[in-house]
Amino acid sequence: MTAVFFWIFAGLITGSALLAVTRRNGVAAALWAAVSFVGIAGIFVLLGAYFLAVVEVLVYAGAIMVLFLFVIMLLNLRDADLAVVQGPRLHAIGAVLGALFLMGLVWTCRRAGLFEVSLDAAGPRGETGSVAVPLFRDYALPFEIVSFLLLAAMVGAVLLTKRRLS
Amino acid sequence: MTVGHLVTLAGVLFTLGMLGVLSRRNILIVLLSVELMLNAAALAFVAFAGYHKNLDGQVMVFFAIAVAAAEVAVGLALVIALFRLRVTVDADQVSLLKR
Numbered sequence: 001m002t003a004v005f006f007w008i009f010a011g012l013i014t015g016s017a018l019l020a021v022t023r024r025n026g027v028a029a030a031l032w033a034a035v036s037f038v039g040i041a042g043i044f045v046l047l048g049a050y051f052l053a054v055v056e057v058l059v060y061a062g063a064i065m066v067l068f069l070f071v072i073m074l075l076n077l078r079d080a081d082l083a084v085v086q087g088p089r090l091h092a093i094g095a096v097l098g099a100l101f102l103m104g105l106v107w108t109c110r111r112a113g114l115f116e117v118s119l120d121a122a123g124p125r126g127e128t129g130s131v132a133v134p135l136f137r138d139y140a141l142p143f144e145i146v147s148f149l150l151l152a153a154m155v156g157a158v159l160l161t162k163r164r165l166s
Numbered sequence: 167m168t169v170g171h172l173v174t175l176a177g178v179l180f181t182l183g184m185l186g187v188l189s190r191r192n193i194l195i196v197l198l199s200v201e202l203m204l205n206a207a208a209l210a211f212v213a214f215a216g217y218h219k220n221l222d223g224q225v226m227v228f229f230a231i232a233v234a235a236a237e238v239a240v241g242l243a244l245v246i247a248l249f250r251l252r253v254t255v256d257a258d259q260v261s262l263l264k265r
Binding site for chain 2: 002003006010013014017018020021026029030033036037040043044046047048049051052055056059060063064067068071072074075090091093094095097098101102105106109110114115116117118119126130131133134135138139142143146149150152153154156157158160161163
């Protein structure tokens with residue numbers, strides 16, 4: 001049963017990501033990316049990472065994509081103003097790099113025997129309580145540093161968009 | 167659903183994001199594609215957290231999402247400031263530091 005859902009979510013993720021990077025309309029691209037993120041949250045649920053699934057939907061699809069949509073609509077560019085894509089040479093470079101990367105990745109996974117390890121079996125479930133233990137015990141310092149990072153990002157974003165620094 | 171399948175899915179998503187970064191001229195779409203790549207890495211982290219039966223991978227994804235949020239905020243602020251200065255988000259037209 002998990003296999004069926006995995007392929008459904010995998011198809012959703014890949015399809016909507018492909019649509020996201022090919023849309024001419026910025027709003028459509030952001031919305032397709034949000035669909036892709038919800039698909040990733042679905043895979044997280046399949047893997048038992050329930051806390052991360054909720055965080056992904058709340059923060060990524062819910063806050064980051066909304067921020068993107070705000071900016072896209074604020075800048076209010078008409079689609080005809082921009083050429084959509086770069087030239088064919090960059091396309092070719094991208095296709096070659098992508099193919100090489102994927103082939104190398106699949107080959108490495110096959111060699112490491114990763115295609116035999118099934119994740120259907122019960123591992124530690126990533127519920128909020130279970131994730132909180134390593135987060136606040138082993139990784140308490142990075143947690144505090146991330147809070148400073150978010151503060152810096154907030155201050156930086158406000159400062160960068162101020163019209164006059166006086 | 168094996169670890170290999172999940173890592174391959176993460177790789178495919180990463181490649182799609184990379185193609186978006188390389189082939190789009192709108193800076194906003196490039197930033198969007200970078201977010202796709204970050205999510206692909208997050209997926210790989212969770213897959214390996216399951217492989218090693220260790221939740222540290224999921225903690226890493228938590229931090230990755232927080233860092234991505236900070237990066238998007240600052241990146242979009244930069245795009246807005248750039249747009250105010252140059253009135254374009256075409257990546258090719260802002261390739262010089264000075265006008």
